[in-house]
Amino acid sequence: xxxxxxxxxxxxxxxxxxxxxxxxxxxxxxxxxxxxxxxxxxxxxxxxxxxxxxxxxxxxxxxxxxxxxxxxxxxxxxxxxxxxxxxxxxxxxxxxxxxxxxxxxxxxxxxxxxxxxxxxxxxxxxxxxxxxxxxxxxxxxxxxxxxxxxxxxxxxxxxxxxxxxxxxxxxxxxxxxxxxxxxxxxxxxxxxxxxxxxxxxxxxxxxxxxxxxxxxxxxxxxxxxxxxxxxxxxxxxxxxxxxxxxxxxxxxxxxxxxxxxxxxxxxxxxxxxxxxxxxxxxxxxxxxxxxxxxxxxxxxxxxxxxxxxxxxxxxxxxxxxxxxxxxxxxxxxxxxxxxxxxxxxxxxxxxxxxxxxxxxxxxxxxxxxxxxxxxxxxxxxxxxxxxxxxxxxxxxxxxxxxxxxxxxxxxxxxxxxxxxxxxxxxxxxxxxxxxxxxxxxxxxxxxxxxxxxxxxxxxxxxxxxxxxxxxxxxxxxxxxxxxxxxxxxxxxxxxxxxxxxxxxxxxxxxxxxxxxxxxxxxxxxxxxxxxxxxxxxxxxxxxxxxxxxxxxxxxxxx
Numbered sequence: 087x088x089x090x091x092x093x094x095x096x097x098x099x100x101x102x103x104x105x106x107x108x109x110x111x112x113x114x115x116x117x118x119x120x121x122x123x124x125x126x127x128x129x130x131x132x133x134x135x136x137x138x139x140x141x142x143x144x145x146x147x148x149x150x151x152x153x154x155x156x157x158x159x160x161x162x163x164x165x166x167x168x169x170x171x172x173x174x175x176x177x178x179x180x181x182x183x184x185x186x187x188x189x190x191x192x193x194x195x196x197x198x199x200x201x202x203x204x205x206x207x208x209x210x211x212x213x214x215x216x217x218x219x220x221x222x223x224x225x226x227x228x229x230x231x232x233x234x235x236x237x238x239x240x241x242x243x244x245x246x247x248x249x250x251x252x253x254x255x256x257x258x259x260x261x262x263x264x265x266x267x268x269x270x271x272x273x274x275x276x277x278x279x280x281x282x283x284x285x286x287x288x289x290x291x292x293x294x295x296x297x298x299x300x301x302x303x304x305x306x307x308x309x310x311x312x313x314x315x316x317x318x319x320x321x322x323x324x325x326x327x328x329x330x331x332x333x334x335x336x337x338x339x340x341x342x343x344x345x346x347x348x349x350x351x352x353x354x355x356x357x358x359x360x361x362x363x364x365x366x367x368x369x370x371x372x373x374x375x376x377x378x379x380x381x382x383x384x385x386x387x388x389x390x391x392x393x394x395x396x397x398x399x400x401x402x403x404x405x406x407x408x409x410x411x412x413x414x415x416x417x418x419x420x421x422x423x424x425x426x427x428x429x430x431x432x433x434x435x436x437x438x439x440x441x442x443x444x445x446x447x448x449x450x451x452x453x454x455x456x457x458x459x460x461x462x463x464x465x466x467x468x469x470x471x472x473x474x475x476x477x478x479x480x481x482x483x484x485x486x487x488x489x490x491x492x493x494x495x496x497x498x499x500x501x502x503x504x505x506x507x508x509x510x511x512x513x514x515x516x517x518x519x520x521x522x523x524x525x526x527x528x529x530x531x532x533x534x535x536x537x538x539x540x541x542x543x544x545x546x547x548x549x550x551x552x553x554x555x556x557x558x559x560x561x562x563x564x565x566x567x568x569x570x571x572x573x574x575x576x577x578x579x580x581x582x583x584x585x586x587x588x589x590x591x592x593x594x595x596x597x598x599x600x601x602x603x604x605x606x607x608x609x610x611x612x613x614x615x616x617x618x619x620x621x622x623x624x625x626x627x628x629x630x631x632x633x634x635x636x637x638x639x640x641x642x643x644x
Contacts, residue, residue: 110193118191123168128154128196133203137161140185141176143204149176152192152200158437159429161185164192164200183337184360184429226333228263235286235293236574238264242284242296254305258313262331264295265357266338269580272357277303277350289525289581290398303350310353314342322346336360341425363428367407370400371582371631373622375556375615379517379587384412387459389516390479392466394491399640400523400583401488402427405462408486409433417459422449424464438464446471454478463487469505476506479514493619494520494588495607498598512595519587520619522640524632525578532577532630533568537561541634544643548624553615559628566633582631584623584641587616 111127118125137156138146146152149172155162161180165173168189180187232238245253245260261284265273270286277283282303284295311318314327324345331338341356372380383391391408393401406428413419413432421430424438424446436453438444446463447470453461454474465488466472479485491500497518502508537545545561552558567577588594588611597610617625623637637643 107193107195110195114191114193121168121191124188124190126154126162126164126190126192126196128152128164128192129199131155133200135203138200138204140180143201145176146204147201149173150197151176152197154200158426159185161187162190163187164190164196166192166194166197181431184431186429225259225263225266225331228260229267229333232264232267234575235268235288235295238268238286239295246296246298246302254302254309257302257306258309262340262355262357265355266331266359270357271362273353273355275303275306275353275355277347277352279349288576289578290523291525291576293576300350307344307351307353310342310355311344314340316342316344321351358427360428363403363406365403365407367411370404370407370585371626372585373556373617373625375553376585376587376617376622379589379616380408380519381411383517383589384408384484386484386516388479388482388484390475390485390487390514391516392487392489392497392518394489394494394497394518394520395522396490396492398523399521400581401521402464404519404521404583405486405488406430409460409462412460412484418457419460419462420453420456420458421462422446422453422464423462434458447474450474450478454483458483460484461486465489466501466504472501472504472506476510476514479516480510491520493604493608494518494586495604495611496520498602498607499604502598502601508598508601511598512590512592515590517587517589519585521583521585522619522623523581523583524623524626524636524640525576526580526582527565527567527630527632527636528572528575528577528579529630531568531572531575532565533571534563535566537564538634545624545628548621551618551621555615556617559625561628564627564634565630566635578632578636582626584619584626584637585617586619586622589614589616 115125131154134155137153140156140161141151141153150166150170151173152164153161154164163177163180167173168191177187177189228241232241241260241264245256248256261273265286268286268288270288272287274285274287274292275282276285277300281297282300283297285292286295308318311327313329315329316325316327324343327342329340329342331340336359339358341358343354345352367377367380383389393404395401409419409421409430419433421433421435422438423435426435426437429435434456436449438446438449446465446467450461450463450471451474461478461483463471463475463485466475475485475487489497489500491497498511501511549558549561569577588607591614593610593613594607597606602610619641620643623632623641623643626632627634627637
């Protein structure tokens with residue numbers, strides 16, 4: 087009898103608990119409607135463990151929140167009290183890291199269900215679109231310790247000598263930490279017949295770091311594929327994936343690409359450091375004369391600003407600097423990119439997907455229905471995109487975009503080749519820029535040298551073209567790398583842009599309408615007295631920012 091009574095009491099308690107849970111869910115639904123917040127029942131949702139990784143469990147429980155879904159940088163945040171100080175603090179923290187949170191109000195039962203999923207996260211593992219949670223403290227320690235390429239080489243060689251089976255994860259950490267420490271933009275791992283070569287791209291130039299054995303590479307490749315969400319059993323087809331490293335104040339996104347070759351699979355990992363894109367317009371290297379022109383054009387409510395140059399010339403960094411300059415709370419900015427390399431708070435960014443037929447053209451059409459003030463189109467590749475962008479510029483929108491041409495004047499023939507009506511260009515395009523990136527000379531590794539005889543005429547020609555409004559530079563000497571001081575270092579640190587620009591005035595418009603060549607357009611723009619990339623670069627050489635050899639590497643100075 088006593089046992090039966092206890093059983094009934096337990097059953098009764100269970101019923102009461104279920105009733106209270108239903109009442110709380112109903113209350114949460116009512117509150118969601120009242121405050122205009124999304125409602126979610128997480129007990130019926132598949133909790134994304136990659137989303138959970140973004141916020142540590144201790145922080146999640148302390149703030150009474152949980153991240154339960156993530157797609158690229160868009161995350162779903164469940165909160166018991168969306169308006170609480172703790173919840174708002176988490177939201178601010180997420181936004182500072184580049185995430186775009188959507189807030190859901192949930193019950194305590196939902197939160198408990200989500201928190202319980204933290205046990206599913208296995209330490210020392212990474213997954214597709216996830217975060218590299220292994221050894222982040224170790225990575226930060228290595229980044230702080232490594233100062234030079236020599237330091238990087240020593241750290242990598244030390245870990246390659248380890249014989250423990252767990253060393254592969256450690257190798258990945260050290261490779262990436264070394265790359266981050268020296269400011270590499272890409273890590274290249276290239277299998278050869280008898281060994282594997284590791285190279286870093288520093289300031290646009292590939293540098294050999296170390297070579298290692300094929301057996302280590304085989305294990306390393308599997309580890310990188312796991313982290314990047316790639317298929318381990320696919321070796322004959324190229325694959326693309328990504329993962330992230332969480333640093334103390336930012337997330338570094340790693341874009342991984344594998345490509346089959348005769349010796350195995352070549353791997354390139356691009357390191358997207360959000361701090362590297364936070365360059366102000368003033369720090370891009372644009373000459374003050376051209377900068378004034380750009381600032382004026384950015385104030386206009388409509389028209390198009392085009393930036394031209396080859397891949398890797400810094401066009402995206404320039405356009406992002408423009409977006410930050412024009413961004414205000416009262417205007418709407420939409421970007422269409424391929425891919426979204428960096429996330430900008432307060433701006434709607436969309437990514438093209440050819441597989442789903444979401445192209446620059448279709449994205450641009452959709453964006454125009456969203457009532458934007460300013461749009462950025464990652465690249466104009468075809469007639470349809472060009473025409474839609476032109477029409478947008480003509481109908482009250484400010485449009486930023488890029489083209490692959492050698493110089494600013496080449497943008498107009500290129501657009502005509504794509505099928506754009508030359509009569510529209512004068513009305514639609516405000517300004518065309520062209521740019522290249524040159525490496526900055528490190529002051530501690532530089533030396534003053536006389537200008538060589540074969541360079542004096544170039545300097546004299548530049549001086550003859552220099553407008554009276556620009557102060558003439560000294561022409562007695564220039565700077566070069568002191569190889570003895572530099573040792574194994576390159577003698578350069580960081581990069582800066584060399585720029586040119588063409589405003590579309592009546593003379594340029596007429597040259598474009600009459601089918602003028604690059605030279606005709608350059609001649610029509612000559613009265614604007616805007617420096618060419620060559621002359622801008624020579625000024626930077628004479629002021630010690632870069633060297634003649636470096637300028638000649640990226641700009642035709644002859």
